[in-house]
Amino acid sequence: MLPAAEAFLAAAEAAAEAAGAAIRPYFRAPIAVEEKADQSPVTLADHTAERAMREVFARCFPEHGLAGEEFGHERPDARFCWVLDPIDGTRAFITGRPLFGTLIALLDAGRPVLGLIDQPITGERWIGLSGSPTRFTGPFGGRAGCRPCPVLASAEISATNPEMFTGSESARIRRLQSACRRVTWGGDCYGYGLLALGLIDMIAESSLKPWDWAALVPIVEGAGGRITDWEGHALAPGSAGQVLAVGDPVLQGPALALLAD
């Protein structure tokens, strides 16, 4: 069990509340959309929500590191570091789909030990804490826990969009998706939440940044699933952004074999 886990969790929930309060007024409202250097969209809602979360953590844990998608890295040498993505799924956000999420992760010496996905419009929240079962609350039903899926041919597989795959990845992902039962598109972090509810069996994506995947690790693992890169290694800040999450651990080997370059 993580030392001070309950204090860390309380701060993470307070930060999620602050981010949600910052985001909700902008949802489905006219809002300027800018494009970042990597062409990904960003809005005032992203900036306002990340600032609100940083204030919470700076007040609760001034000695901790802070890294966010929008405002860089503070105290990178601290043992504990909060990794923030105010709006994961900005495309979903700006098109009015309530399937984006606020992501909060706590790294302990680089390893994700706490993860939170908050959907501030639907009121759904997933919490993963290293060594504990994943918790889920929300008004639409669903229970935390991955489902069994013994073979690829029975698997529901998902990914946010086909454009995230580049070079040889496109052929590799098609090989994997073709071996599965059905493919669904769209979802960002919400898809991993659905995997942790036993509604999706596998997600294979690429081009993910540490703030995209750090919060997902304790949530997927605490629900009984596995999440690694496309070589089966633990996700790490220097990784290529290729992510494979499986609800049933037996799917991992066959999926990695089809994703091999």
Add this chain to the structure above:
Amino acid sequence: MLPAAEAFLAAAEAAAEAAGAAIRPYFRAPIAVEEKADQSPVTLADHTAERAMREVFARCFPEHGLAGEEFGHERPDARFCWVLDPIDGTRAFITGRPLFGTLIALLDAGRPVLGLIDQPITGERWIGLSGSPTRFTGPFGGRAGCRPCPVLASAEISATNPEMFTGSESARIRRLQSACRRVTWGGDCYGYGLLALGLIDMIAESSLKPWDWAALVPIVEGAGGRITDWEGHALAPGSAGQVLAVGDPVLQGPALALLAD
């Protein structure tokens, strides 16, 4: 104005309530998924919801025709015909995404004059009535009305999935999507609802059946948009299932030019 419009609308809303009551218990619950002849998934929720809607219309308007995705066509020669899709977006439904919809359309001599999209999990509902402004209600905000978008290069474009395009359609859709500002995937009928709220500028899709598009016509048109096939003709039961919806009518010409074979 449609004769008896208010009575038609009251029956459509009663049918949507009946379908929602039938669907909600199955959402995010373990449910058997079968595959139809066209490989599309179907569940007991689809069947139960369509039967519930058919009962409402048979009671209110026993002389009207009834056509649904799951149970065929009754009284096909009637002037008025209700066209039903209990769960448009069965893939979204079975993976726990609250972005599927129940679709109800009324055809007057083959022309859609009333359309309703109901999302029974989020509680959102769009209503289009020939000659009236589209109405929208729901807990997440949003106002009915398409937004201006003078050029393709500013347009948010969407489609449910890349697999719906076959043959030359794949190249044609890529040509159109490449000319737009951004592409989002996923959504089924919910995407057209977002277009009618001014949050998406264009949707180009294929392989749609009459029960997929009939309800969308009065909703998109009543919000100020246009919806046709890929040649600019009104959608008709015999059409190839290619649909182009634009929020700002000025986008229609340039989009049709890029979709031309």
